[in-house]
Amino acid sequence: MIRCETVQLNSFRMIPELLRKRYWKQFAAVNSVHLITIAYGVTLGWTAPIIPILQSAHTPLQSGPITVTEASWVGASLAIGGMTGSVVFALLHKKYGKKAGLIMLAIPHLILWSLLWAGDHIYYIYVARVLSGLTGGGVITIVPLFVTDIAERKIRGALGSLTILHINIGVLAAFASGSYLPYYLVPKIMLCLPIAFLVFVCLLPETPYCLLRKGRTDEAEHSLMFYRNITDATKKTIAFDCEFENMKSFTEAETHAEKLTLNDFKSRAAFRALFISVFVMALNQFSGILAILMYAGTILLAAGTPVESKYTLILLPLINICGNFTSFAIIDKAGRKVFLLTSTIGVGVSLGMLGLHSYYADSSYAEDYSWVPVLCMCTTMYTAALGITNVPFFIIPEILPAKLRNVGNTISFVLLCAFAFITTKAFPILLDTIHIYGTVWISSGVCAFGALVIIFLMPETKGKNLFVEDCKEGNKEKVNCPKE
Numbered sequence: 164m165i166r167c168e169t170v171q172l173n174s175f176r177m178i179p180e181l182l183r184k185r186y187w188k189q190f191a192a193v194n195s196v197h198l199i200t201i202a203y204g205v206t207l208g209w210t211a212p213i214i215p216i217l218q219s220a221h222t223p224l225q226s227g228p229i230t231v232t233e234a235s236w237v238g239a240s241l242a243i244g245g246m247t248g249s250v251v252f253a254l255l256h257k258k259y260g261k262k263a264g265l266i267m268l269a270i271p272h273l274i275l276w277s278l279l280w281a282g283d284h285i286y287y288i289y290v291a292r293v294l295s296g297l298t299g300g301g302v303i304t305i306v307p308l309f310v311t312d313i314a315e316r317k318i319r320g321a322l323g324s325l326t327i328l329h330i331n332i333g334v335l336a337a338f339a340s341g342s343y344l345p346y347y348l349v350p351k352i353m354l355c356l357p358i359a360f361l362v363f364v365c366l367l368p369e370t371p372y373c374l375l376r377k378g379r380t381d382e383a384e385h386s387l388m389f390y391r392n393i394t395d396a397t398k399k400t401i402a403f404d405c406e407f408e409n410m411k412s413f414t415e416a417e418t419h420a421e422k423l424t425l426n427d428f429k430s431r432a433a434f435r436a437l438f439i440s441v442f443v444m445a446l447n448q449f450s451g452i453l454a455i456l457m458y459a460g461t462i463l464l465a466a467g468t469p470v471e472s473k474y475t476l477i478l479l480p481l482i483n484i485c486g487n488f489t490s491f492a493i494i495d496k497a498g499r500k501v502f503l504l505t506s507t508i509g510v511g512v513s514l515g516m517l518g519l520h521s522y523y524a525d526s527s528y529a530e531d532y533s534w535v536p537v538l539c540m541c542t543t544m545y546t547a548a549l550g551i552t553n554v555p556f557f558i559i560p561e562i563l564p565a566k567l568r569n570v571g572n573t574i575s576f577v578l579l580c581a582f583a584f585i586t587t588k589a590f591p592i593l594l595d596t597i598h599i600y601g602t603v604w605i606s607s608g609v610c611a612f613g614a615l616v617i618i619f620l621m622p623e624t625k626g627k628n629l630f631v632e633d634c635k636e637g638n639k640e641k642v643n644c645p646k647e
Contacts, residue, residue, distance in 0.1 A: 188392045189314055193322050195363035196306060197329040199268050202356035203302050204333020205340075206275065206295035209349075210238050211457060211476060212341030217288075223346040225283040233285055237292055238457060239588045244293035245580030248300020253573040256305050260373040261312065264305045265364050269357040271297045276357075280350035296580070302326075303556060303576050311560045312370035313390045315406075320494040323557025327548065328487035334456070335480035342476060371407070375414040383410070413565070427566055436563045439621055440575040443503070443555035446613045448582035450510055451606035452547045454590035456483075459540060462517075462599060482541045486548025499558050500623045502550040504614060509546025511610030513539045518600035518607065555579075561624035 214237060216222065217229045229237070248271075256264030275294035278287045306326055314322045340349050371390070374383035387407055393399055427433060447453075455462065459479055494502050517539035520532065563571040593602040 185392055186315070186318055189318065189322065189390055192313060192367055192390065193310055193325055194329075195360070195367065196265060196309060197325060198356055198360035198363065199265070199272065199298065200302050200306060200326055200329040201333040201336070202272055202353065202360065203295065203299045204330035205337045205353055205356070206272075206292075206333075207241070207299070207330065208334030208337030208456075208480070209341060211459075212338055213346070214238070216341075216346060217285075223283070224285060226285055229285055235588060235591065237285075237288055239584050240289055240292040241296040241299065242580045242584035242587065244296020244298075245300040245303075245583065246296075246577050247293075248297035249304050249573055249576035249580060250300075251297070252301035252304045253569060253576075256308070257569060260369050260377075261305055261309045262364065262367065262369045262373070264301065265309065266361065268298055268301045268305070269361045271295075272357040273354065276350040276354045280347060280354075300576060300580060303579065304572060307557045307560055308572065309370060310557060312372045315391075319561075320499065320557065321491050324487065324490045324494055324553045326556050327553035328484060328491065331480050331483045331487060331548070335477070335484065338476040338480060371410055372414065375410055380411070383407075416565075423566055423570065427564075433564055433567055435620070436567065437571055437574070439562055439616075440559045440571055441578055442613070442616055443558060444575050444579040445582055446507065446609065447551055447555050447579065448586050449606065449609045450507070450547070450551055450613070451514070451586065451590070451603065451609075452510070452543070452552055453583060454586045455540070455543065455603075455606075456480075457587060458590060458594070462536070462540070462594070479540065479544050482544040483548045483552075486545040487553065489545075490549050490553055494554075498623050499550075499554050499561075500617060500621055503554045503558075503621070504550070504617045506546050506548075506550025506552075506554070507610050507613045507617060509549070510543055510551060511607045511614065513543040513546060514603040514607040514610070517543070518603040521599040521603070558624060562622070 214229075214234050217224060217237075218231075218234060219228060222228045252264055252268070255267060271294040275291040275298075278291040278294075282288065282291070303326075307323060310322050310326075311319065340352065344352075368386040368389050369382075371383040371387040374380075374386055384407060387403070387410070388394075388396075388399070391403055391406075393403060428437065456479060459476070490502060517536055520535045520539065559572055559575055560568060590602065593605070
């Protein structure tokens with residue numbers, strides 16, 4: 164029996180020590196990859212400060228101010244690109260490996276910022292937004308799998324939660340730069356992000372799992388040594404040997420496994436895993452978080468708060484980032500299910516309170532408590548960052564069976580983009596027809612239903628050893644899996 168060593172992360176205060184010793188290369192690699200995630204976050208938040216400028220008489224476009232319909236397509240076209248990007252980059256990383264897939268993420272991003280720099284018509288913006296979605300689809304497809312491939316299971320949750328943190332850093336940068344910098348200066352600055360991303364990713368080795376799939380065992384071992392910060396073969400530990408044997412067993416099991424067929428989707432376990440994967444993506448969007456962030460200024464103004472829009476644009480991403488840090492610090496100790504449930508209940512209650520305040524907006528009571536919408540929005544953003552906006556992106560590789568992991572990821576992320584298109588197009592219409600209270604009460608109801616699903620159907624995946632579990636799954640006669 165091979166017994167693997169483990170390290171328990173007890174608190175966020177241990178992170179500097181871990182960065183200095185055993186885990187720092189994993190943190191460095193994930194943060195290097197997340198440069199493109201920051202860049203995507205910039206394009207995600209770009210519309211909030213820029214659309215009012217494009218609609219004004221001072222628009223920088225030669226074609227003149229854009230209409231409301233054109234503005235809605237500027238927002239929604241990102242989701243169209245996202246659906247395409249999820250499929251395209253899933254095929255690319257499957258064929259060429261995750262490093263090659265990551266490198267190709269920079270191409271549409273370089274083009275889109277060039278278009279925004281040079282373009283003087285709305286059609287340039289449409290194309291740029293589709294390319295932004297293309298990158299976003301690739302980010303949510305490849306990056307969580309890259310993290311899963313290189314991260315030790317004790318810190319996999321913490322590293323996985325960094326995705327949404329970097330997106331929010333990008334959103335904050337977009338809100339600040341779009342509000343205070345000239346329109347054509349922003350693209351010039353943002354071109355630096357994909358260029359820096361390319362440089363750093365080229366320095367990283369391919370993931371051990373991808374190298375094993377190609378039969379390059381020696382390179383895979385050296386790659387794992389790099390990510391485990393083992394500088395010399397003589398310093399390899401029993402834990403390292405155990406982990407590498409688990410990876411090889413998993414790859415061998417995958418090689419001998421039969422090709423994916425329709426019957427693989429019919430088992431109860433597969434159906435449950437796919438249902439949960441689609442559910443967490445639906446919860447991510449129909450809870451209204453993305454739409455609320457995009458239309459935060461409109462919501463607060465209509466709710467009767469005296470807070471100016473430009474301050475709200477800075478405040479909400481900062482609150483989101485605080486929630487991300489909280490999640491990052493303790494999610495591997497508390498667990499995915501607990502965080503997602505806490506987040507869902509928190510968002511549902513906060514939006515319910517926002518709707519209640521809006522419903523009584525014309526009363527003297529509402530005038531005396533004009534600060535309530537600000538508090539509700541801040542609470543919504545903070546609690547959403549604990550789980551709804553980050554857990555779905557790294558729980559899916561943990562919950563799907565090995566055979567369905569790639570196709571399940573693709574299905575989930577394509578549906579995520581479809582859900583995003585629906586919410587971003589429908590949200591302003593709902594605000595106009597059923598007002599704020601009706602709109603946010605729908606999202607609150609979604610959260611209530613989501614909490615029930617989490618309680619009764621979702622398993623806990625904290626600390627799950629993917630390679631051991633996968634090699635055991637349906638391959639007991641073919642592979643002798645090493646034990647921990």
